[in-house]
Amino acid sequence: xxxxxxFLILGAVVFLLAMIGFLTRRSLVQALxxxxxxxxxxxxxxxxxxxxxxxxxxTGMVFAxxxxxxxxxxxxxxxxxxxxxxxxxxxxxxxxLDLMKG
Amino acid sequence: MYLNAWLAWSPEIVLTLAWAGMLVCGALWPRTHxxxxxxxxxxxxxxxxxxxxxxxxxxxxxxLYFSEAAKxxxxxxxxxxxxxxxxxxxxxxxxxxxxxxxxxEFFGLFVLSLLGEVVIVSGQNLLMLFLGIELLAxxxxxxxxxxKTRARAIAAGLKYFLLGMxxxxxxxxxxxxxxxxxxxxxxxxxxxPDPSHLSAARLGVxxxxxxxxxLGLGFKVTAFPFHFWSPDVYxxxxxxxxxxxxxxxxxxxxxAIFRILGPAFSTGYPIAKWFLIAIAxxxxxxxxxxxxxxxxxxxxxxxxxxxxxxxxxxxxxxxxADSQAALLFFLVxxxxxxxxxxxxxxxxxxxxxxxxxxxDGLARRYPVLALAMGCFLFSLAGTPPLAGFFGKFAxxxxxxxxxxxxxxxxxxxxxxxxVGYYLKIASNMYxxxxxRDLPEGRAIERIPVPLRxxxxxxxxxxxxxxxxxxxxxxxxx
Numbered sequence: 001x002x003x004x005x006x007f008l009i010l011g012a013v014v015f016l017l018a019m020i021g022f023l024t025r026r027s028l029v030q031a032l033x034x035x036x037x038x039x040x041x042x043x044x045x046x047x048x049x050x051x052x053x054x055x056x057x058x059t060g061m062v063f064a065x066x067x068x069x070x071x072x073x074x075x076x077x078x079x080x081x082x083x084x085x086x087x088x089x090x091x092x093x094x095x096x097l098d099l100m101k102g
Numbered sequence: 103m104y105l106n107a108w109l110a111w112s113p114e115i116v117l118t119l120a121w122a123g124m125l126v127c128g129a130l131w132p133r134t135h136x137x138x139x140x141x142x143x144x145x146x147x148x149x150x151x152x153x154x155x156x157x158x159x160x161x162x163x164x165x166l167y168f169s170e171a172a173k174x175x176x177x178x179x180x181x182x183x184x185x186x187x188x189x190x191x192x193x194x195x196x197x198x199x200x201x202x203x204x205x206x207e208f209f210g211l212f213v214l215s216l217l218g219e220v221v222i223v224s225g226q227n228l229l230m231l232f233l234g235i236e237l238l239a240x241x242x243x244x245x246x247x248x249x250k251t252r253a254r255a256i257a258a259g260l261k262y263f264l265l266g267m268x269x270x271x272x273x274x275x276x277x278x279x280x281x282x283x284x285x286x287x288x289x290x291x292x293x294x295p296d297p298s299h300l301s302a303a304r305l306g307v308x309x310x311x312x313x314x315x316x317l318g319l320g321f322k323v324t325a326f327p328f329h330f331w332s333p334d335v336y337x338x339x340x341x342x343x344x345x346x347x348x349x350x351x352x353x354x355x356x357x358a359i360f361r362i363l364g365p366a367f368s369t370g371y372p373i374a375k376w377f378l379i380a381i382a383x384x385x386x387x388x389x390x391x392x393x394x395x396x397x398x399x400x401x402x403x404x405x406x407x408x409x410x411x412x413x414x415x416x417x418x419x420x421x422x423a424d425s426q427a428a429l430l431f432f433l434v435x436x437x438x439x440x441x442x443x444x445x446x447x448x449x450x451x452x453x454x455x456x457x458x459x460x461x462d463g464l465a466r467r468y469p470v471l472a473l474a475m476g477c478f479l480f481s482l483a484g485t486p487p488l489a490g491f492f493g494k495f496a497x498x499x500x501x502x503x504x505x506x507x508x509x510x511x512x513x514x515x516x517x518x519x520x521v522g523y524y525l526k527i528a529s530n531m532y533x534x535x536x537x538r539d540l541p542e543g544r545a546i547e548r549i550p551v552p553l554r555x556x557x558x559x560x561x562x563x564x565x566x567x568x569x570x571x572x573x574x575x576x577x578x579x
Contacts, residue, residue, distance in 0.1 A: 008282075015275055019272075022268060028260070028264075031264055035264075035267050035268065035271060038268075038271040038272075038275075039271055039274070041275075042271060042274045042275050042278055045275065045278040045279075045282075046278050046281065049278060049281055049282040052282070053281075053282070053285050055285065059229075059281065059286075059287055060281065062229065063229055063277075063278075063281070063287070066229060066232070066233060067274065070232075070233075070236050073236070073240055074236075074240070074267055077240055077243055077244065077263065078263060078264075078267070080244075081243065081244075081247055081256065081259055081260045081263050082260065084247065084256050084260075085256050085257065085260050088256055089256075089257070094264075096257070097257055097260060097261045097264075
């Protein structure tokens with residue numbers, strides 16, 4: 001049986017990669033995909049932690065389920081906004097948004 | 103027990119039913135669209151009344167509900183009343199703007215996001231906190247982007263969405279680490295145990311998780327290193343929505359932070375405490391100094407919001423019952439002062455940037471509007487006769503009482519700096535009483551009646567909290 005720590009490390013690595021992807025990619029759609037990947041990595045971490053702790057109240061699983069629900073709502077909202085932005089400005093690049101500028 | 107739960111959460115049930123009813127009616131009968139605003143206002147007033155009734159029956163209704171997932175106590179009631187009254191003001195301010203166009207979407211999403219705030223404040227575990235934050239935030243992303251005439255609205259909404267979701271997911275990872283190191287997500291009892299009971303490895307993970315958690319929450323309350331989205335979003339979104347997102351969500355999350363971290367610092371987490379102190383000091387210093395250099399009034403108010411977050415964090419770092427009272431008082435003051443200031447900007451014209459120069463000679467042309475703006479600005483600045491002074495006084499006093507005199511000193515010095523930019527507008531309004539026409543195209547259109555009512559209510563709230571603050575001030579002497 002694979003020990004939970006393996007899943008924890010996998011979750012952390014995927015989370016980190018997706019985070020780097022979000023911060024470096026220039027395309028809005030890719031940024032959305034990275035957000036999804038980050039949420040999935042967190043869900044995996046919750047599941048692994050729930051098993052590692054032997055939690056009988058299934059907190060980890062419940063949290064992971066809600067992670068999926070939220071990420072579905074998030075992608076719906078995100079794609080709608082990207083579509084509107086594309087219609088108005090004709091591009092899907094994050095460069096025009098000045099994400100990190102105050 | 104079940105009947106009690108229905109009664110205790112009746113304000114939220116009313117709002118949920120109103121939201122569902124608005125969606126169904128809006129989809130089936132387009133003729134009902136102009137009445138969405140009436141429905142929202144009625145639902146909010148009913149919910150406010152019910153919240154008052156629940157508070158009057160505190161002894162039988164207060165307590166933990168839904169398997170200890172939500173708590174009804176005085177803080178929850180405070181949140182309900184404050185969010186409800188701020189909601190009424192925002193609905194009045196949006197009365198004409200979203201009268202028919204996008205009415206269902208605008209008011210429906212607005213009610214949903216108010217519900218999210220109650221979930222945040224009443225929630226007693228990290229899952230409720232996360233769901234509340236998402237329920238609050240997802241509608242606000244759309245509310246920012248929904249505006250049709252402001253050119254940058256969609257870009258501002260998209261920017262807010264991407265950065266907001268990023269912060270949420272990072273916070274979610276922090277919650278996972280907290281769950282892993284503590285084995286529980288409930289904060290009915292103090293979430294952070296006495297550090298001496300924890301192994302070094304768990305303590306390390308816990309500190310790490312704490313940074314992630316604060317990153318996510320700090321983003322939502324625009325604390326210093328995570329504030330960078332706010333000036334663009336505030337300048338890009340529609341003014342009444344910006345007035346809303348700059349006040350109410352911040353209050354809700356501050357209350358949640360107080361619930362989670364309030365007990366933590368009494369058990370001693372020095373690194374976490376220093377981290378928060380650094381954020382508070384940097385927010386106060388940076389927010390106030392950068393606000394001095396702004397020309398666009400919305401951006402100025404955005405940076406003033408960063409500075410005010412710093413003041414609120416003082417109460418959380420100090421901890422204890424007196425800091426809680428000071429925090430609650432300051433939150434009321436900040437909410438009505440900031441809402442009012444944005445409403446004045448809304449009244450001056452929606453489709454362009456309002457700069458500080460636009461306030462030249464406002465007192466001569468529109469004396470009542472100028473008086474209202476002056477009232478909000480002096481309250482935000484913390485000048486003695488108004489509510490803001492008592493709020494800041496109580497905050498700084500609680501910091502001194504808990505052995506943080508330097509923090510109070512930084513607050514005091516930055517308050518003096520902040521008077522600079524608040525007074526710049528006031529002196530523009532009143533300094534130029536000589537006859538001089540406003541430049542062409544800068545005349546203000548007639549301000550709609552509902553917005554006037556909202557302004558009057560905001561001024562009243564600011565003055566009344568000022569009067570209520572006097573005993574707080576005298577009792578402390």
